[in-house]
Amino acid sequence: MEVILSVNDGEWNRWGDQFVKAQPASRKQLLMAAHPTVDQAKKNLIDAARAAGKGGRLIVSVGHGGTVANSTVDGMVDLAAGGVLRLGGLNAKVPPNFVSVFYDVNFTGPPSMSDMDHDLKFAPNAPRLKSWRVYQEISGAFKQTGLYEIVLLSCNVGNSTDFVKKMANDWGCIVRAYKVKVGIDRNPPRFKVFLVNRAPPYPTAAETILHEEYLPFSPPDTLLVGPPL
Amino acid sequence: MPLLSRLFRGVAALEACLVRDDKHVTPGSQGEHVRLIQRALVLLGDKTIPTSEYVAGLYGPRTAAAVLAYKTKRSIINSSYQRQPDNIVGKMTIAALDRDVVANQDSPAVQA
Numbered sequence: 001m002e003v004i005l006s007v008n009d010g011e012w013n014r015w016g017d018q019f020v021k022a023q024p025a026s027r028k029q030l031l032m033a034a035h036p037t038v039d040q041a042k043k044n045l046i047d048a049a050r051a052a053g054k055g056g057r058l059i060v061s062v063g064h065g066g067t068v069a070n071s072t073v074d075g076m077v078d079l080a081a082g083g084v085l086r087l088g089g090l091n092a093k094v095p096p097n098f099v100s101v102f103y104d105v106n107f108t109g110p111p112s113m114s115d116m117d118h119d120l121k122f123a124p125n126a127p128r129l130k131s132w133r134v135y136q137e138i139s140g141a142f143k144q145t146g147l148y149e150i151v152l153l154s155c156n157v158g159n160s161t162d163f164v165k166k167m168a169n170d171w172g173c174i175v176r177a178y179k180v181k182v183g184i185d186r187n188p189p190r191f192k193v194f195l196v197n198r199a200p201p202y203p204t205a206a207e208t209i210l211h212e213e214y215l216p217f218s219p220p221d222t223l224l225v226g227p228p229l
Numbered sequence: 230m231p232l233l234s235r236l237f238r239g240v241a242a243l244e245a246c247l248v249r250d251d252k253h254v255t256p257g258s259q260g261e262h263v264r265l266i267q268r269a270l271v272l273l274g275d276k277t278i279p280t281s282e283y284v285a286g287l288y289g290p291r292t293a294a295a296v297l298a299y300k301t302k303r304s305i306i307n308s309s310y311q312r313q314p315d316n317i318v319g320k321m322t323i324a325a326l327d328r329d330v331v332a333n334q335d336s337p338a339v340q341a
Contacts, residue, residue, distance in 0.1 A: 206271045
């Protein structure tokens with residue numbers, strides 16, 4: 001099953017409706033509030049992963065993504081609307097980011113320790129440790145479900161290759177992310193999702209259908225990474 | 230036998246087209262049933278129908294040309310009175326489209 005988790009903002013969820021209607025037997029949409037709490041967002045993500053099921057595809061269409069020039073380990077991506085579950089890369093500030101996905105990694109080796117090990121030993125009530133546990137719950141649910149793929153329908157984060165690889169490793173599945181800006185063309189009742197370099201107009205019905213009912217498809221603009229085999 | 234494809238089955242105008250000569254879908258027609266025919270043609274590889282005709286659900290000149298191309302490619306001709314295919318969706322054409330859509334309806338994506 002292909003499940004799209006969309007922010008209920010009157011635009012992306014309506015594109016999600018079109019996406020599902022095109023192949024209703026194999027696609028399903030779940031909604032996330034525009035301003036969820038962390039717990040609500042976590043539940044939405046876990047429910048969506050379980051709805052996709054083993055071998056399924058989860059499309060996260062809830063927020064923003066970003067990259068940092070000349071760094072593969074830095075970037076950001078929203079797992080929830082309103083920025084409440086904003087994942088950051090190696091040098092992410094927490095807050096405003098929710099957590100750095102490299103929190104558990106010891107880059108310099110012993111006798112140094114990862115930020116997570118540091119907090120476990122010296123600051124067990126640190127907010128970032130609590131945030132990490134939420135991330136772990138979500139990641140654990142993704143991995144346990146045995147998803148085939150998670151698609152981050154967000155801008156630019158596909159340039160942050162090592163950042164996305166870390167998530168793929170944590171989630172135990174392939175992660176697809178876009179290297180360019182992802183836009184939505186609002187012309188109610190029809191909505192089109194496009195990559196910035198394949199923007200409107202769409203002269204043919206074939207292009208219209210492609211942008212109204214399918215994920216953006218452009219291999220050169222897409223990062224596709226998986227966990228170690 | 231009724232239409233079998235997920236795209237067409239149960240659509241009254243197209244089911245009627247399959248069995249009644251007076252329900253053929255012809256140039257100038259407009260509606261959701263026309264849009265479904267256009268979607269079928271796109272699914273089967275057409276890249277010529279303009280967005281304007283598709284959004285309007287209009288059986289315009291480019292849709293008619295796409296139908297003619299489809300019928301020519303598959304030699305859909307009613308030999309009782311024709312030597313060449315026309316640009317009308319009649320019984321034979323809707324049946325052929327339905328068969329082709331069934332064979333292709335689980336394709337991963339249209340390619341624009």
